[in-house]
Amino acid sequence: MPEESELEVRERLTRLWMGAEPAVRAFVFASVQSFQDAEDVVQKVALAVARRFEEYDSSRSFQAWAIWLAKSRVIDHYRVHGREKLVFSEQLLDRLAESLVTRQSELSARAVALERCIEKLPAKSRKLLEARYEDDHSMDTIAGNLNSTAASVRVMLHRIRNLLAECIEGELRKETI
């Protein structure tokens, strides 16, 4: 088998990474609660994936390998930030990784469905999502801005996420019919 050129290696890495990135991102966002920190960790995982790509055994799942690297970066993140403790045990991280790997095939379709579902939300709900996910506001800050309480904001966000999850399932069912 002819050896891959550097360009071919890069193309292969790009393709594999784009397929694995949503699951890696979900894994990191579940394990590291601050958006900013989680995004830094995802970037570090991407760097590690590129640097160590030659170690990747192509007979195995790239996504599982990338999540394995992500696990090390998450543990490093907590080690560097000394006083914070790792939120999940290593066993729980492994189980979360396994669960995400089994969902790989549907992640792209889910991302597309999510966009459609966000459009269906009432403006008020979208504003709440903007405050939480775009502006990175805490429950207390959002509550202050809405003259509401943090408990109420929590409930509203939970319901919006439930609605989105149901909507995404509906959209995916439509596609399979």
Place this chain on the structure above:
Amino acid sequence: MTEEHERRQLDRLLDGDLSESERQETLASLEQNPEAVDWLAERAILHASLRCSMRRRGLERDVTPTAPMLRTHSRRWVTGLAVAASAVIVMALFSFWLAADGDSVAWITSVSADDETRFQIGDQLEVGRRIEIETGQIVIEFQNGAITTLTGPCVFEIESATQAFLERGRVHTLAERPEAKGFTIRTLRGRVVDLGTEFVTSVAKDGHNRVDVTSGEVVVHLSGSTAQHHVRRGEMLAIEPGERQVTVRIERGDETPEFRFATIEPPSREDYADASRGIASVSLREGELSVHSSNRLADSGPVENLLDGVAQRGADVPNDSVFFRNGVEGSFLLDLGTAISVRKVNCYTWHQNGAFPENRVRAVQKFTVWGFAADDLPEGEPSAEAGWVCIARVNTDAYFQVGNPLERPAQQASSIEALHGQLGPFRYLLFAVEPTPSLGRSGIPNHTFFGEIDVYAGH
């Protein structure tokens, strides 16, 4: 916990919105429930996707507020954006990859605190590169996969793809990958060679060197000696200024009155200093014990408890313990009667409040042990100039990497031995005790509950 309540809590977990106790409860529930882990995985996908989507929508609003074509979320467009988002990272990967020229042997993977302006993630480090930081942390990954975390103040130099020199400060090394085996941290006093492990090397201003092994094993080669010293998980090798080579082993106990540890023996009536032998005595050199409370049950026991052959009977028994009054500097002085060859010194502590799990502040061992050989003790602070020998410095919080009280073992033992032969011929041993890092109700640092000190004589 109902399923709906559990799911609400998992949403809050993802939001970083749970209190510590709620988080512990939620994690405990997750450990028991594989279906909840699956639900969390799905929710994490939604959570991460929402972050991407809402951020992107915000950018779209800011950059092209009236662009109608971007309002139409066709599948092709959305997929295109997703590809673009991933491609941004991939482009970053390639620029990093291509920038890694032949001279660099390591790179910076994380920067925190004050040094972010001088160092950037992805900076390539070549042989001879010196890194000096006053505060914060920098993580450096070497080509062989060894990951070093520098904590300021620290002066560190890259010597090769597999070796670095620590002039001063603290470096944590994680060398899990097989290729990282053999990674070496060099100091002026010797070299620490990894055998597949995790260890912390530190060099103090006064030249005190220390290696703590968290897992696995390292080999220490001391300068001017051909001998090798294996330091294993749970052991600490300290090299005091001068030529004394001392190991300090620190272990957590089984939290029973039997004080059982992995390798350190329990408190003993057979040691040289035990009160039953009638040779040694113990007194306060400095400070006062905490015996002024209105509640006698909360008072320290007498200092003689330290040599009575047993430690505390329970986790929170002040009268069985010996502890200084809050806020004072204190030291215990052991008089061994005559100068003897001291082979080993063990120290035991235990404290855990029964009602409040986080109240286990008084088990930490933080002290310096000094030895003095002659009969006539000098006045004043112990110092090398006055003839004292600094035997070892013990800090169990640093060893256990305690960030909050719940990470601190409630029952602890430290065991100090010479690497070869004896710690020294000493008549007196002085334990200069530092307070715990926790403040009492009055805001003054409180002190450790010491249970027993055992001194073993050499032959």
